[in-house]
Amino acid sequence: MNYESKRWLYLGLCIICNICAGIIYAWSVFVKPIADHFQWTIADASLSFTIMTTVGACLPMFVGKLQERVQSRMILIAGGVLLGGGLLALSSTTSLTQLYIFSMVTGLGLTLVYPSGTVSNIVKFFPDKRGLASGLLTGGASLGAVIWAPVGAILTETLGVPTTFKLMGIVFMVTIVFAAWLVETAPAGYYPHTRKDDASARTGATEIADTVTTVQDLDWKDMLRSPLFYMIGGAFFSAATSSMMFFGHVSPIAQDMLGISAKAASGVVVLLAIANTSGRMVWGWISDKLGRFKVINILLVLLVIAMIGMTQVSSYFAFASMVMIVGLCYGGFFSIIAPLLADMFGERSLAVNFGIMFLMVGAGAFVGPRLAALLKIATGSYVQAFVTAGVFNLVGIGLVFLASSYWKKQTTESAELFVQLSEK
Secondary structure (H helix, E strand, O other): OOOOOOOHHHHHHHHHHHHHHHHEEEEEHHHHHHHHHHHOHHHHHHHHHHHHHHHHHHHHHHHHHHHOOHHHHHHHHHHHHHHHHHHHHHHOOOOOOHHHHHHHHHHHHHHHHHHHHHHHHHHHHHOOHHHHHHHHHHHHHHHHHHHHHHHHHHHHHOOHHHHHHHHHHHHHHHHHHHHHOOOOOOOOOOOOHHHOHHHHHHHOOOOOOOOOOOOOOOOOOOOOOOOOHHHHHHHHHHHHHHHHHHHOOOOHHHHHHHOOHHHHHHHHHHHHHHHHHHHHHHHHHHHHHHHHHHHHHHHHHHHHHHHHHHHHOHHHHHHHHHHHHHHHHHHHHHHHHHHHHHHHOOOOHHHHHHHHHHHHHHHHHHHHHHHHHHHHHHOOOOOOHHHHHHHHHHHHHHHHHHHHHHHHHHHHHHHHHHHHHHHO
């Protein structure tokens, strides 16, 4: 079957699904309305977000295994039903226990949609444009925060929390289920016929453009035996930890360093969200042109510069500039995970392998904000947090250098072996 035009339709439909799932990134706008409506504390209400993100970080690896036996369409449909159903259930919540249970259901639906049901399947339709496809998909999820934050704030203020959740639950369920029904599963070994003989396009995503090599498909067990996994996983953990040391405290950092109000600091948060979305969409495409390792190193170097800059800023413009650099880089890492794994370990087990690597990023996102908070308490300022974040990025650069060298050696040896076998 010819998927040349259909794959772009599937990409567009999955971006729409991810925009719906992006409500998780805007959940903070619902925390205070939930607390006020039910007369709970902010801490109690915010635990709903923690539950959702924990489910989202832990489940992709298990759902990835399920995808080897179940069509991606069914994963997406289940995600839409659970996401919409979870929000509908939240609209009738009467106790904290119910809030947490329904938040878990919503979180399960979110992770079935993004990243499980969309990223690993659609990337397989774009072996010639893996970075672009992954970037647009992850960018769609981040764009959801830009859309749903103001929409959610307006709806909760005008309609109230129960009606808002009920309305969004219905809209999300219908939208995702309809879109999912039109999406097909990528056939094994798919490559666009129009680009079949374009050797540079076929290998441009890797660091060595050698037309005689093919990537060996490794399952999760074999991937965990490879030193590459730990080098790249360590680099992603370092990048996520350093970025989230900043992401998790951007508003209080702005207020502390610039002496501005919380309202003025919210403008910086918006800039960070926009930069994060843009970074996801742009860096994936750039990695198709320059190579994954080069782009990862660029992002890590930029993060080092941003962290050094943060220790010196004294104006709103300078602070906002550093914020946007961090956002652009953090978004870029998310767009490169799936393409890089497909480059190194093949596409057959991409869903599971992606889920495992996603845990490394999730661990960094968990550690980063807490580490920044501890350093702020210990030193009385965020300067030490910036220095520590810079060190994490330097470690990441070293790990990427080792991974790149190992990958080049491995690829060269595979090519030489292939040539020797061909000559016999």
